[in-house]
Amino acid sequence: MALSAPVGFASSDLVYQENFSGTALGSDWHTYITSKAANGWPWNTNGSGGSTPGGPYNADYDVPSQVSVSNGTLDLTAVRQPISGVNQGGTAQTFPVTSGAVSSYGNFEFNGGYLQISMKAPSGDGAWPGLWLMPGNGAGSGDNFELDIQEGGFTGSGPADQNFSWHLHGPSGWVGNTIDSGIDLTAGFHTYGIYWDPGKSITWYLDGKQMAQVTSAQAAIPDEPMQLMMNNGVANSNASGWHTALDSSTPSSMRMQIDQVQLYQKAGSGDTVTGANVSPQTISSTSTTPSTTQPAVTQPAVTQPAVTQVAASPTTGIEHTGDAITLTVGFNKAVTVTGTPALSLNDGGTARYVGGSGTNALTFRTTVAPTDTNTSALAITGVNLPSGASIKDASGIAANLSGAVKTFSGLQIDPVLPAVTQATASPGTGTEHVGDAVTLTLGFNEAVAVSGTPTLSLNNGATATYVGGSGTGALNFRTTVASTDTNTSALAITGVNLPNGASIKDASGVAANLARAVKTFSGLHVVTSSTAPSTPTTTPTTPTTPATPTTPPSIAPVLTIADPTLNVSGLGGTVDLGVKVTTTDPNDVVTVKVTGLPRYERITDKLDGKTFAGKNITLTAAQVDSGLTLQSNYKGAAHPVATLTLTATAKDPVTGAVATASPRTIAVTDPRPAATTTSPRVIAQTDHQHAPATSLGSSATRGLAWLHEHRNLVAGPTTTFAPRNSAMADHPLATGTATASLASQSFAVLNQYLAGHSGHVDPGQIVASLSNGANWNHDSYLTRPQH
Known part of the structure; x- marks a missing residue:
C-alpha cells in the first residue's frame, strides 16, 4: 500500500523511502541481525551468514535464503525446518524453525523523526514479527537502547493477532505494554509508526492512531543514530504465558511482508539520517515544530503490569512433608486476578494463588508433600494460568510474568521427616x-x-x-x-x-x-519374683545365687546358611557358601570361625579377594557378608564329603563381653574327576574258579606276582605306584603299571592287606575287587574279613 505523510508532516519532509522495487534487496540492507555492540557482525552467527537473538524464547534461526523481494514487497518467510545455529550463550544448537531477518546497520541510520512502516503480519501460534531499532554504526558505544515499534503474538486482553506490543529498553529499565487494537493485524497491511524526539519523547502509532507515549520523565530517551531491524521471529514453549508458542498447530510456513519504509524529518529540527535512499530535505512553508505541537497526544502513556520481585517465607531452612511455604510475587502496579493461577516449582510441587487481587502483591502457597523431590534450592520455574485464569491491570492489560522465575538459595526441600x-x-x-x-x-x-x-x-x-x-x-x-x-x-x-x-x-x-x-x-x-517357675530336678542341688552382672552381656550374632548341603562340580569347581552373619549391636566385633576345611579346598572372600586355607580359619563379619566362594581341587576317585563347621562370635568393644552363636554346619561333596573309559575285557570264570584257596600262599610276594600276571583284567589307563611294604620293593610289580586311579587305590589297599595277614587269599576276591571297584565304598571289599 502507498503511504502518505503522517499528520503534521508534508511530503517535502520525506527524507528516506524504501519501496522494495525490483527483485533484489537494496544496498541499505543486511540479511542478518546486528548492532553496535556486535560491530556490525551477525548476532550468534553459525559461520554461514545466519543470525538470531538466540535467547531462551527463540525457536527460529535467520538465514539469507529466507529473505526475498518480489512484486514490491520484502518477504521474510519462516518455515518449520530444523537448522543448526548458535544460541545466546555461544553454544551450538538445533533450532526448529528457519526464518529471515534484515537490518540497516551502517547504511540507513537516523536520529529523530517520524518513521512509518507498512507491514502484513504473519499468523500462527508462535509467530513473533518484530519491527525494532537499536544503536547503529554512528552511535556512541554499546547497545544502550532497544526501541520496539511492534512485536506481534503477545498474549493480553485480546486475541494475539490483534495485539499491538511496544517497548523501550534503556539504561534506566524498560517500559512497555500490549494493547488490543481491535483489528486483525494479520489480515492485511497496516502502518506502524513512531515519532521520536531525541532525548525527549517517543510516541507510538498504529494506522495513524496514537497507541502510547513515553517521555524523559518516565524513562531515558535515546539520542543517537539508530538502525532499523525487521525479523520474522518464532517463540518456543518457554514463552508460554506471555506469548503464543510454536506447537503442532503452527503452520509449516508463515510469511511476514513489508512493502514500504518512510522517514519524515522537519527541516531545522536537528534530526539526522544516512542512507542510499535519502532525499535532499526542503523546508515546508506549512510545517510546525513537531516536538511541541505535532503529532497531538490523544491518550496517556500506558505501562504494562509486570513482575518486579519475588519473595519466599520462610526465606531459608529445610522444609519437610507438611510444611507450608508462602511465595509473594510483586508487580509494578496493582493487578486483578481471575481464576486460580499457580506457580510451578522445581521440586515437582505447585504453589497455588491464595490472595492479593487488587494490589501489587499476589501470594501463592505450597505444602511440601512426601512425593516431592529433594531440592537444595527451591525455585519457581514458571507461572500457569489454567482454565482461563488471568492476571491483568485495571485496564485489562495482561501482566508480563517472566520475572516470576526465581531460585531461593538456602531454602531446601527434604520431604522425608525422620520417624x-x-x-x-x-x-x-x-x-x-x-x-x-x-x-x-x-x-x-x-x-x-x-x-x-x-x-x-x-x-x-x-x-x-x-x-x-x-x-x-x-x-x-x-x-x-x-x-x-x-x-x-x-x-x-x-x-x-x-x-x-x-x-x-x-x-x-x-x-x-x-x-x-x-x-x-x-x-x-x-519374671523376677521367687514364685517364678523352676525346672524340676530329680536330684536335689544346692541353689546358687547368680552374680549380679556388672556389665551388660553381648548379644550373640545370627549366622544364616542358605543351604547346608552343597556340591562342587568338576575339578577346580567352585560353589557359593551362602553364609551371612548379623548382629543386633552394630558396635560389636563379629567374627566367624570355620573348621573342617580339607587341604584340597580353599575359601575366597569377595571383599578383598583374600584366600583362606587350613582346618581352622577365622573371618571377619565384613568378609563373610561380602560373599564366600569355596573352590575344590580334589583329584581322587571317590566322592568325599567335607563337613565345615561355622561358629559366629560377637565381642562388645566397651565391656569385653563375648557371646557365641550355636555352630552351624555345611556338608560339601566333591565329585569324582572325569576319567577316560574303555570297554572292559571279559574274564572267563574257568580260569580261576577251581583255583585252590592256598594258591597265593601267605606271602605278599606270591600274591603280587599273581596280580601282576593278571594286571590286564581291568582295561584302562595305567599309572605307576610304589608299594608300602618294603619287602615288596624288589618285586617286578613295584615298578610296573596298574589300572589308573581305581587300580592304584586297590593295589595300595591290597598291599596293606597282604602285609598284615598270613592267611589265604581267594584269587576270585582279587578279580572281583578289580572289576567291581566302582562299587566299593573306600575299598571296604578288600579290607573287611574274608571267610
Missing part, C-alpha cells in the same frame, strides 16, 4: 529372668544421628539405655533384668526419653518423630 517405623526385641519371645539382657531396636525411615544417651521407658519399671547405631537407620537399646523389676507378661516400650539435651535427628538436623517406638512384645515375659 520410627518399627520396634523389635531380641530375644523376641520367651521368659527373661534376673541377669538376662534384652536388646530393643528402633528402626527409622532414614539414617539418624544420636547425641547424648537416649533411653526407653519399659512397663516392667526398668529403662533400656542406648548402646549404638548412630548414623544408621536402626538404634539399639539394652536393658538387663534386675530383681527390682516388675513381673511382666508382655514386655513393652512405653516411651522414649531424651535427658540432658540428648537428641535423635536426621542429617539435616530435624528431630525424629518417636511416637511409633511405643510397642508391646507379646510372648516376651519378664
